[in-house]
Amino acid sequence: MAKLPVSEEHIITQFGPHKNYSPKEGYEGRDEPDQLVKTHCCFCGMQCGIQLSVKENKVVGFEPWMEFPFNEGRLCPKGVQRYLQNNHPDRLLSPLKRVEGQGFVPTSWDEAMSKTVKEIQRIQKEYGNDAFSVLSGVSLTNEKSYLMGKFARVALKTKNLDYNGRLCMVSAGAGNKKAFGLDRGSNNYSDLEYAEVIIVAGANVSETFPTLTHWIWKARDRGAKLIVIDPRIIPLARTADLHLDIRPGTDSALYGAMLKYLADHDMLDHDFIDNHTSGFQETLDAVKDNTLEWAEEITGIKKEKIQQAAELWGRASTSFLLHARGIEHHSKGVDNVLGCINLVLATGRIGKPYCGYATITGQGNGQGGREHGHKCDQLPGNRDIENPEHRKYISDVWGIDEKDLPGKGLSAYEIIEAIHRGEIKGLLSICFNPLVSLPNSNYVREALEKLEYYVCIDFFLNETARHADVVMAGSLQEEEEGTTTSAEGRVIRIRQAVTPPGDARTDTSIILELAKRLGVRTKFAFENSEEIFNELRVASKGGTADYNGITYKKIEDNMGVFWPCPTEDHPGTPRLWEDRKFKTPDGKAHFNPAPYKLPGEVTCVDYPVILTTGRVVSQYLSGTQTRRIGKLVDQYPEPLVEIHPNLAKQFGIRQRELVRVSTRRGEGIFPANIVETIREDTVFIPYHWSGKKSANQLTPGTLDPISKIPEFKVCACHLEPLNEIAPPSNESTAYASV
Numbered sequence: 001m002a003k004l005p006v007s008e009e010h011i012i013t014q015f016g017p018h019k020n021y022s023p024k025e026g027y028e029g030r031d032e033p034d035q036l037v038k039t040h041c042c043f044c045g046m047q048c049g050i051q052l053s054v055k056e057n058k059v060v061g062f063e064p065w066m067e068f069p070f071n072e073g074r075l076c077p078k079g080v081q082r083y084l085q086n087n088h089p090d091r092l093l094s095p096l097k098r099v100e101g102q103g104f105v106p107t108s109w110d111e112a113m114s115k116t117v118k119e120i121q122r123i124q125k126e127y128g129n130d131a132f133s134v135l136s137g138v139s140l141t142n143e144k145s146y147l148m149g150k151f152a153r154v155a156l157k158t159k160n161l162d163y164n165g166r167l168c169m170v171s172a173g174a175g176n177k178k179a180f181g182l183d184r185g186s187n188n189y190s191d192l193e194y195a196e197v198i199i200v201a202g203a204n205v206s207e208t209f210p211t212l213t214h215w216i217w218k219a220r221d222r223g224a225k226l227i228v229i230d231p232r233i234i235p236l237a238r239t240a241d242l243h244l245d246i247r248p249g250t251d252s253a254l255y256g257a258m259l260k261y262l263a264d265h266d267m268l269d270h271d272f273i274d275n276h277t278s279g280f281q282e283t284l285d286a287v288k289d290n291t292l293e294w295a296e297e298i299t300g301i302k303k304e305k306i307q308q309a310a311e312l313w314g315r316a317s318t319s320f321l322l323h324a325r326g327i328e329h330h331s332k333g334v335d336n337v338l339g340c341i342n343l344v345l346a347t348g349r350i351g352k353p354y355c356g357y358a359t360i361t362g363q364g365n366g367q368g369g370r371e372h373g374h375k376c377d378q379l380p381g382n383r384d385i386e387n388p389e390h391r392k393y394i395s396d397v398w399g400i401d402e403k404d405l406p407g408k409g410l411s412a413y414e415i416i417e418a419i420h421r422g423e424i425k426g427l428l429s430i431c432f433n434p435l436v437s438l439p440n441s442n443y444v445r446e447a448l449e450k451l452e453y454y455v456c457i458d459f460f461l462n463e464t465a466r467h468a469d470v471v472m473a474g475s476l477q478e479e480e481e482g483t484t485t486s487a488e489g490r491v492i493r494i495r496q497a498v499t500p501p502g503d504a505r506t507d508t509s510i511i512l513e514l515a516k517r518l519g520v521r522t523k524f525a526f527e528n529s530e531e532i533f534n535e536l537r538v539a540s541k542g543g544t545a546d547y548n549g550i551t552y553k554k555i556e557d558n559m560g561v562f563w564p565c566p567t568e569d570h571p572g573t574p575r576l577w578e579d580r581k582f583k584t585p586d587g588k589a590h591f592n593p594a595p596y597k598l599p600g601e602v603t604c605v606d607y608p609v610i611l612t613t614g615r616v617v618s619q620y621l622s623g624t625q626t627r628r629i630g631k632l633v634d635q636y637p638e639p640l641v642e643i644h645p646n647l648a649k650q651f652g653i654r655q656r657e658l659v660r661v662s663t664r665r666g667e668g669i670f671p672a673n674i675v676e677t678i679r680e681d682t683v684f685i686p687y688h689w690s691g692k693k694s695a696n697q698l699t700p701g702t703l704d705p706i707s708k709i710p711e712f713k714v715c716a717c718h719l720e721p722l723n724e725i726a727p728p729s730n731e732s733t734a735y736a737s738v
């Protein structure tokens with residue numbers, strides 16, 4: 001029987017109906033804290049330092065942490081409001097079980113655990129170990145990320161484990177590994193300050209990494225030129241020297257044309273290319289036909305602007321290239337990343353002061369979480385699960401026989417496909433809300449309905465969890481000790497400020513208890529997070545992401561340590577590649593041909609408009625956390641479809657008129673936001689909402705063949721005005737039900 005989601009009225013057995021929470025107005029309403037705890041924001045990869053105010057085991061507010069070097073006290077709207085989660089009325093306070101006809105009812109930990117273990121064992125006995133899968137996430141600390149990898153391979157003995165970074169960092173990771181043999185941004189961000197030219201490609205920095213803008217402004221104050229590549233005139237683009245208004249899905253054509261221009265006008269660093277790279281000629285050959293005219297035709301950017309960009313980039317003596325999901329969320333995401341890296345290598349501006357290149361890591365622990373082995377193809381230290389030596393090393397650390405270590409499993413969306421096909425029957429998810437965040441959500445929902453057993457660990461009942469059999473009340477970031485690794489590669493300390501409320505438990509204790517009940521207690525005999533970290537250090541030793549020399553004390557003493565850090569007397573590595581010793585097999589940085597290819601779906605008569613999706617400043621990811629915070633909801637209460645006035649006119653669409661947006665996968669209705677800041681052939685919808693307000697009803701499940709990232713940033717859609725002006729946004733429209 002299909003397992004339908006537990007409906008709204010059935011979720012109120014434990015707590016009240018969903019609320020957006022903003023309890024007290026202003027500072028006056030706040031209690032004097034008992035203590036201030038120096039830790040980091042739980043949201044994006046900037047991992048801004050923050051002090052949480054704690055009173056009677058509750059987080060009641062925050063203070064800036066001025067000394068933390070990256071953000072120096074600055075915070076964005078989300079960081080300022082995050083403290084409202086710990087005490088939120090929707091907070092899960094005990095495990096829940098599904099009772100047909102009643103919905104979710106509170107249950108005991110013992111029952112939740114024994115039911116889960118029984119079902120895991122039943123499914124694995126009946127269908128094989130790999131029929132039980134795990135989806136993990138990188139809002140989790142390094143310790144928990146490591147633990148989830150070990151738990152899946154050692155306790156569950158399944159190969160089918162993957163993580164939400166599959167929707168986020170993997171195109172950049174694959175590109176970086178190909179080019180440098182290592183997956184980390186090359187510099188700490190203070191190197192931006194003296195860069196002469198900065199390229200920001202597919203990154204809406206002011207909304208998605210607001211505190212990073214500080215370092216860009218510093219460079220601007222010194223006269224740096226700024227080039228922004230985005231189909232929208234994003235806030236950063238309004239101040240830029242050049243805005244390249246690219247047609248979604250065509251980045252590699254732009255980078256190819258820029259590379260050819262640099263070569264044709266001899267703006268290359270021959271010494272660097274000859275001595276420290278390989279693959280240049282082959283890469284150049286691949287772009288020999290990429291003229292400016294050709295690139296204008298493909299990308300929609302005027303050729304004069306492409307030329308100007310190449311001139312600025314080619315003639316600079318210091319520079320920084322930053323990119324994010326705008327170029328990576330594509331079925332050619334790895335190619336786009338390689339196209340950017342080729343421009344950096346051609347000019348040799350890497351591994352030198354004020355010269356750098358980085359993908360801007362998205363999730364809080366998006367950097368650390370992609371190193372410690374909860375990816376389907378990876379072991380700790382960013383090791384390769386298919387490499388015999390790597391397998392042997394990690395098997396020894398874990399005290400298991402190498403042949404018992406599962407091999408490469410399916411990636412996140414492929415796990416959903418395998419559930420759909422009936423090959424995978426069970427799922428444990430932690431820190432992942434696939435029903436909202438994966439593409440083609442109608443298909444994802446069908447898969448969830450087919451699961452024989454699903455257990456979710458979260459502190460809020462996210463939309464996917466409504467399909468669960470058991471929901472385990474886990475912990476917020478501020479409820480456990482640990483570490484994360486910021487987008488810069490800086491390993492930092494997350495401090496426990498409070499203990500989990502009610503009968504909720506720490507994520508770690510839940511996983512350890514499950515491991516114990518699955519019969520592998522001795523392999524998971526950790527007393528605290530520091531012990532897990534110390535095992536992680538050993539497991540990472542000798543890998544490219546080497547944490548061996550990092551200790552909790554060293555992090556605290558230095559407000560962070562940059563990996564790689566192989567020994568305890570090593571200071572860490574803020575700027576990579578100064579020694580020119582790349583981690584590729586031949587020790588050189590690799591150029592890679594990245595010729596332009598069409599996206600997975602192009603416009604046609606039936607679907608004539610390009611749809612792209614992304615974020616707004618006040619909401620975070622699938623919205624589970626930020627849609628519950630009233631002040632953030634007020635800033636942007638519901639998803640709007642951004643549309644250019646000329647396109648709106650063509651379809652007869654008025655401001656705030658409801659528009660049915662449809663694609664080959666589904667449809668959704670969104671109020672129109674008519675703005676001049678978007679290309680005329682493209683519409684944009686932010687994806688932080690669920691159900692009928694979800695942008696992912698529309699997006700395709702097309703994956704990059706190498707990274708397996710979904711193509712969130714380009715598909716073809718149709719627009720239909722519904723001749724009805726949307727009512728003013730309010731709370732009830734803001735929190736849409738599934």
Ligand SMILES: Nc1nc2c(c(=O)[nH]1)N[C@H]1C(S)=C(S)[C@@H](COP(=O)(O)OP(=O)(O)OC[C@H]3O[C@@H](n4cnc5c(=O)[nH]c(N)nc54)[C@H](O)[C@@H]3O)O[C@H]1N2
Pocket residue numbers: 044045168201202203204205207208209229230231232234246247248249250251324325326327361362363364612613614615616617618619620621684713714
């Ligand atoms: N407020 C907020 N901040 C966040 C998050 C959040 O949810 N909310 N999430 C965090 C996470 S996990 C991530 S991954 C990051 C994401 O950070 P970003 O990548 O900056 O965010 P997006 O909005 O997904 O996409 C960025 C831009 O890509 C542009 N774009 C779309 N298609 C293309 C294209 O084909 N080429 C180019 N060049 N640009 C294109 C869009 O117009 C958009 O402005 O943000 C992090 N920070």
Ligand SMILES: Nc1nc2c(c(=O)[nH]1)N[C@H]1C(S)=C(S)[C@@H](COP(=O)(O)OP(=O)(O)OC[C@H]3O[C@@H](n4cnc5c(=O)[nH]c(N)nc54)[C@H](O)[C@@H]3O)O[C@H]1N2
Pocket residue numbers: 137139140141164165167168169325329362363430431432433434436437438439457458459460462474475476477507613614615620621622623624625687695696699712
């Ligand atoms: N259309 C479209 N879709 C996208 C994107 C896009 O640009 N467009 N962006 C993609 C990107 S870049 C990303 S990163 C994904 C993100 O997608 P998800 O990872 O699914 O989004 P989150 O909202 O982080 O969901 C994580 C869940 O983890 C829970 N959680 C957070 N911290 C913890 C913790 O410490 N412990 C436990 N137990 N639970 C925790 C939250 O409550 C939430 O329910 O979405 C992707 N989806």
Ligand code: SF4
Pocket residue numbers: 041042043044045046047048074075076077078079080208209210211212
């Ligand atoms: S920029 Fe990112 S880490 Fe900093 S406060 Fe905002 S959401 Fe938090």
Ligand SMILES: [Mo]
Pocket residue numbers: 167168169362363
């Ligand atoms: Mo992300």
